[in-house]
Amino acid sequence: MKTASIKRIAFSLAVLAGILFLGQQAQADGDAPFIKIAKTGISAEKMPAVVLSHEAHIKHADDDCSVCHTEAEDKYLNIDTLAPAKRQGAVHAACASCHIQKGKGPLLAQCSSCHSQQRLANLDSKKK
Amino acid sequence: MSSLQQAISFLSGTGMLIALAVFVLGCLFHVIRYIGGLDAKKDRVAYGYHADRSVPGIFASIFKWLLPCATAGWRSAPLTTFIFFCMHAGCVLVPLFVAGHVVLLKSALGIEAGLPMLPLAVADVLAAVTIAGVLICAVRRLVSPFQKALTSGADWLILFLTGAPFVSGFLVRVCCPDSAELMLVHLVCGNLFLLLAPFTKLSHIVLFFMSRAQLGMEYAIKRGGQTRGGVFDW
Incomplete structure (x- = not known):
């Protein structure tokens, strides 16, 4: 084979690989932005913080923001008003009941689906 | 909800409570039967x-046999003794104090107060040690001539009933956190342990x-017990 042809093929393959790789990245961020549920009073060593897809939740909430943002736009699920000991139970009940009602989203028994160490690490690395 | 999720929902809610009730009532029955079966004349005590x-x-007696x-x-x-105690530490601590179990029990019972939660890393180590202990017990039963006889x-059954929830739970943790199927396996094994x-x-949990x-x-x-200084003069 001629050197020029080999170079062209190699270049095309490299471009293809690059497109596929970037495509994968885009897929992974398909439900971006991801947000972290903070201030639940549970330390990270007991459970990694929940990281969820805001886009997916907007879609399933039928654009009614007050389902989660019960008090104000920048607050959610009454976390600030509840006593720290009650936050975890209240948040679990709120999230799980909606997931069951809509028939979508993880159940309470699927801990790691919401408390995903992987997604938390991704989010933390992006913020840096 | 898919049938998989319905199964998960049942086995982590009502089903779990049923299994827990069978476990508690069964253990209570054992206690009552044991104490009722004591007979001063037959036992000559x-x-x-x-x-x-x-x-x-x-x-x-209870306290001394709880220390290695x-x-x-x-x-x-x-x-x-070392292997047994390591294995039993995990067997007792993990099902009671791992975060997921505490949360599910609180949710199923509708209560806010719950047992304290273990850090995930500690639970991982305890579970790994328990799995190793169960495997060692199994090998011991195959290799030691006294044990083989x-x-x-019944012995293989309880090794399986104990090992299965630990192995499946550990796999969910380290290998496939998002697998609903593996979580279902874990729920089935855990509830089976409680039911059986x-x-x-396994009734040695109370009969010990x-x-x-x-x-x-x-x-x-x-024989005088502690009046002999707590040590039996063989």
Whole structure:
């Protein structure tokens, strides 16, 4: 084979690989932005913080923001008003009941689906 | 909800409560039957007498057998004792105190207060140690001539009932956190443990305390117990 042809093929393959790789990245961020549920009073060593897809939740909430943002736009699920000991139970009940009602989203028994160490690490690395 | 999610929902809610109720009631039944079966004449132990010796005797016996070096029996087999205690530490601590279980129980019972939660790293280590302990017990039953002669299906059953929830739970943690199927396997194995425990040798969960209490009483009443300085003069 001629050197020029080999170079062209190699270049095309490299471009293809690059497109596929970037495509994968885009897929992974398909439900971006991801947000972290903070201030639940549970330390990270007991459970990694929940990281969820805001886009997916907007879609399933039928654009009614007050389902989660019960008090104000920048607050959610009454976390600030509840006593720290009650936050975890209240948040679990709120999230799980909606997931069951809509028939979508993880159940309470699927801990790691919401408390995903992987997604938390991704989010933390992006913020840096 | 898909049928998989319905199954998960049941086995982590109502189903779990049913299994827990069977476990608690079954253990209670064992306790009542054991105490009801004590007979001063047949056992030749005056259970109703010498309470000043027999009651401390109960607690001394239970307490000593809960510590790895406190009895001659444990000290006579140090390696086995070490493995047993490591395995039982995980068997007891992980199902009770791992975060997921605490949360599910609180949610199923509708209560806010719950048991304290273990850090995930600690739970991982305990679970790994328990799995290793169960495997060592299984190998021991195949290799040791004494064990081989005594082993029956009942022994293999409880090794399976104990090992399965630990292995499946550990796999969910380290390999496939997002797998709903693996979580279902874990739920089935865990609920099976609770349901069958009172009907298998796993009833030693309560019967250990019963037999240690009875023997502690007997040694204290008939042979003086702690009045001999807590050590039996063989």
